[in-house]
Amino acid sequence: MNLFTDLRTLVTECLNALVAEGSLPAGLDYGNVAVEPPRDALHGDMATNAAMVLAKPAGMKPRDIAEALAAKLTADPRVASAEVAGPGFLNLRLNAPVWQSLVKTVLTAGTAFGRSDMGANKRVNVEYVSANPTGPLHVGHTRGAVFGDALASLLAYAGHDVTREYYINDGGAQVDVLARSVYLRYLEALGEVVEFAEGTYPGEYLIDVGQALANEVGNVWVDQPEAVWLEEIRDYSTDAMMDLIRADLKALNVEMDHFFSEKSLYGTGLIEAAIAELDAKGLIYRGVLEPPKGKLPEDWEPREQTLFRSTEHGDDVDRPIKKSDGAWTYFAPDIAYHYDKVKRGYDALIDVFGADHGGYVKRMKAAVSALSDGTVPLDIKLTQLVRLFKNGEPFKMSKRAGNFVTLRDVVDQVGPDVTRFVMLTRKNDAPLDFDFDKVLEQSKDNPVFYVQYAHARVCSVLRKAAEAGITTDDATLAAADLGKLAHEAELGVAKKLAEWPRLVEIAARTNEPHRIAFYLYELAGDLHGLWNRGNDDSSLRFLHEGDAATSQAKIALARAVAVVISAGLGILGVTPAEEMR
Numbered sequence: 001m002n003l004f005t006d007l008r009t010l011v012t013e014c015l016n017a018l019v020a021e022g023s024l025p026a027g028l029d030y031g032n033v034a035v036e037p038p039r040d041a042l043h044g045d046m047a048t049n050a051a052m053v054l055a056k057p058a059g060m061k062p063r064d065i066a067e068a069l070a071a072k073l074t075a076d077p078r079v080a081s082a083e084v085a086g087p088g089f090l091n092l093r094l095n096a097p098v099w100q101s102l103v104k105t106v107l108t109a110g111t112a113f114g115r116s117d118m119g120a121n122k123r124v125n126v127e128y129v130s131a132n133p134t135g136p137l138h139v140g141h142t143r144g145a146v147f148g149d150a151l152a153s154l155l156a157y158a159g160h161d162v163t164r165e166y167y168i169n170d171g172g173a174q175v176d177v178l179a180r181s182v183y184l185r186y187l188e189a190l191g192e193v194v195e196f197a198e199g200t201y202p203g204e205y206l207i208d209v210g211q212a213l214a215n216e217v218g219n220v221w222v223d224q225p226e227a228v229w230l231e232e233i234r235d236y237s238t239d240a241m242m243d244l245i246r247a248d249l250k251a252l253n254v255e256m257d258h259f260f261s262e263k264s265l266y267g268t269g270l271i272e273a274a275i276a277e278l279d280a281k282g283l284i285y286r287g288v289l290e291p292p293k294g295k296l297p298e299d300w301e302p303r304e305q306t307l308f309r310s311t312e313h314g315d316d317v318d319r320p321i322k323k324s325d326g327a328w329t330y331f332a333p334d335i336a337y338h339y340d341k342v343k344r345g346y347d348a349l350i351d352v353f354g355a356d357h358g359g360y361v362k363r364m365k366a367a368v369s370a371l372s373d374g375t376v377p378l379d380i381k382l383t384q385l386v387r388l389f390k391n392g393e394p395f396k397m398s399k400r401a402g403n404f405v406t407l408r409d410v411v412d413q414v415g416p417d418v419t420r421f422v423m424l425t426r427k428n429d430a431p432l433d434f435d436f437d438k439v440l441e442q443s444k445d446n447p448v449f450y451v452q453y454a455h456a457r458v459c460s461v462l463r464k465a466a467e468a469g470i471t472t473d474d475a476t477l478a479a480a481d482l483g484k485l486a487h488e489a490e491l492g493v494a495k496k497l498a499e500w501p502r503l504v505e506i507a508a509r510t511n512e513p514h515r516i517a518f519y520l521y522e523l524a525g526d527l528h529g530l531w532n533r534g535n536d537d538s539s540l541r542f543l544h545e546g547d548a549a550t551s552q553a554k555i556a557l558a559r560a561v562a563v564v565i566s567a568g569l570g571i572l573g574v575t576p577a578e579e580m581r
Contacts, residue, residue: 001113002501003102004046007078007092008035011048014072023068028054035092037499044083044091045495051088062088099494100482106497106560107478111567114500118508119159125341126152128352129249129256130167133241134178136205137248137407140354143432144383145407146423146573148352149254150513151381153571158508163346164257170238171262171333177201178241179234183221185210186233190219209240248407253416253573260340265333274339274371275321275332283309283370289317308335313366313374335367342372349378350511352428355385379511383428390436414439417574421448424517424572442580444528447521451565452577454524457531458562459578461542465555470548474563477556484553487540489533493526493557500564513571520568527561 011033018024033054038047051066058065063084070082070090080093106113128148131141149164156162169175181201184194189211196202213236221229242259249255265271278284288302306322308331321332341349349368353360361380368378388395388405395405411419413436422439425447426432442449465472485491499519507515534541542558544550566576 001105001109002116002505003098003498004035004502007046007094008033008048010073010076010078011035011050011069014069015050015054017072018065018068024054024060024065025058028057030054036502038091043085044081044093046092046094047085048090048092051084051090055088066090096486096491097483099491099498100485102494102498103482103485103556103560104478106563107474107556110474110563111570113563114504114567115157115159116501116505116508117159118505119155119161121159121161122347123161123163123345124155124348124350125163125165125344125346126155126350126352127165127167128152129245129254130169131245132169132172132174133238133245134174134201135203135241136244138404139386139388139407139410139434140383142252142407142410142419143386143423143428144352144354145249145252145254146420147381147383147428147513149252150420150424150516150572151350151352151511153573154504154508154513154516155511157567157571158504160508164255166256166259167337168238168242168259168261168263171266172330175234175238176230178237179230180226182206182209182213182237182240183229183233186213187222189214190222192222205244209237212240251408251411251416252419260337262333262337265336265340270340271328271332271336274336277339278308278335278367278370281370283312284321285309287318289320308363308367308370310363310366310370313369315362315366319363319366331363331367334364335371338364338368338378339371342368342376346376349376351378351380353380353382355382358382381428381511384431386423387431387433388436389433392437395436410434417452418448420573421451421517421569424514427512427514444525447517449580450528451517451520451524451569453580454527455562455565455569455576456578456580457527458558461555461558464543465551468543468545468551470543470551470555472552472555472559474559477552477559480552480556481549482553482556484550485557489530489540490554490557493523493530493561496523496526497560497564500568516568516571520565520572523561523564523568527558 012030015024015028015030015033019026019028030050033048033050035046035048038044050069051062054060054065055062066084066088070084073079073082073090073092078094078098080095083091085091126148128151129137129141129145131137137145152162152164177200181196184196184200185206187210188194188207213233221233275284285307286304287307288304289307291300291302303324305320305324307318308321310319311317319331320329321335322328338349351364357380361382364380365378368376388410395409418439422434423432438446439448440446442453444450462472485494503515503519507513530540540554542551542554544554562576569576
């Protein structure tokens with residue numbers, strides 16, 4: 001199904017033939033031989049570096065290998081020409097039937113075209129969002145949620161067994177602050193005048209929680225010391241916030257497979273077990289850290305702590321896991337949580353963090369490397385900030401949230417599909433500008449509209465064909481005379497379709513779902529370009545009055561584009577549009 005893989009197989013077969021006839025020495029390693037799109041489309045349809053990477057081990061000139069390989073390749077009916085370029089690159093042009101038959105392949109496979117088994121059903125845990133359960137999700141969480149969810153879908157599409165996971169940070173001081181804030185709203189619901197001290201959560205979203213608590217327990221906790229009510233209100237508040245967060249995620253069409261509570265690590269021996277595992281490997285010791293570089297904080301003093309020898313696994317400095325007073329550092333439960341993931345048998349772990357967690361990357365990778373003896377890779381993806389604009393001005397903060405723009409502020413304005421697609425129009429580690437006016441604009445400059453319009457245009461062609469009595473189910477279109485797709489613009493669209501399976505594997509291998517959005521924009525552009533050329537050249541139109549056979553061939557190409565757009569949007573979590581309104 002991957003044409004580039006098919007042609008690479010042809011290249012290696014031809015190389016083997018050269019070995020068999022004595023033109024190449026035996027025992028060459030083809031591992032670095034690649035077949036990929038040329039840097040300039042004018043140079044051909046595909047290019048291979050075979051001669052360049054084999055020249056040194058073969059003890060031959062690259063051009064000599066390239067010329068011999070070209071002669072073998074052109075004997076294959078799929079290859080129209082093989083031209084040696086520069087010091088020994090080989091540019092290939094394929095015959096039109098290759099591209100025409102690809103349209104049939106797409107229509108026969110449907111949205112399974114491009115699916116890959118490269119993941120080999122390996123188990124991957126993707127942890128994302130994992131926001132503190134202290135309020136509604138904000139716009140930064142939105143980007144992480146979309147990125148993580150699309151990445152999980154991409155990996156599943158590429159053959160991995162994926163678990164979507166949310167780590168509930170309910171074991172730290174922030175949930176105590178939440179409980180105190182809800183207690184104030186509880187007193188307020190009972191008629192008392194309250195004042196929110198600095199460091200508490202004043203957002204209006206806690207009003208309903210406080211009222212519900214008052215309805216449930218009455219005035220039982222009024223005038224009671226914190227020790228009496230803190231634990232119960234903390235649990236009650238955390239549950240309420242997680243209900244709110246789940247509702248926010250549902251509004252964005254994000255559904256987790258598993259929620260893991262940080263609190264479950266405490267008092268259960270799980271943290272102790274993880275640290276004991278590191279200790280057994282000789283990676284835990286008592287020591288004094290070097291002072292931080294630059295100006296020393298006023299409260300810094302050298303003190304003995306329990307440290308993790310993380311530098312043995314790629315970190316810059318060793319990390320404290322227990323404070324001098326015997327309490328665990330924030331890093332200790334994170335180690336235990338990842339140890340739990342390792343013990344659950346995942347083959348790979350991916351964490352999606354906000355931009356403010358950059359300093360956490362090396363220490364977390366070191367911990368997983370140590371706990372798994374280097375057998376379980378951890379990839380940490382950081383999502384950069386989102387800047388929101390409306391009417392040319394920075395978007396105001398949500399009064400209900402108190403001090404930030406919420407996920408709901410965004411989704412309620414533009415809907416989940418637009419939100420998700422726009423969040424993937426930049427690589428995760430690049431800042432993203434989200435302009436509420438531009439993302440709803442109907443223009444080429446708005447990638448959401450541009451891609452959806454391409455799909456809707458195909459749907460409109462199918463409706464008009466039905467009105468004209470032309471059969472357009474996929475089986476009929478796949479059986480059409482696709483030899484009628486002979487124009488360079490039509491073959492160009494087919495060539496772009498051929499890139500899809502390769503693109504999926506590259507995106508999955510690099511954990512970069514934004515590549516899917518970029519590709520869909522390019523594919524949509526090719527379809528729109530073909531559509532516009534049909535305004536001047538009637539032979540390129542999709543519907544030909546009185547000629548059902550030609551219409552079906554042309555529509556087959558358009559329908560193949562819609563199939564791939566639908567598959568790509570499915571990975572991104574976006575519903576394809578059948579008509580634009």
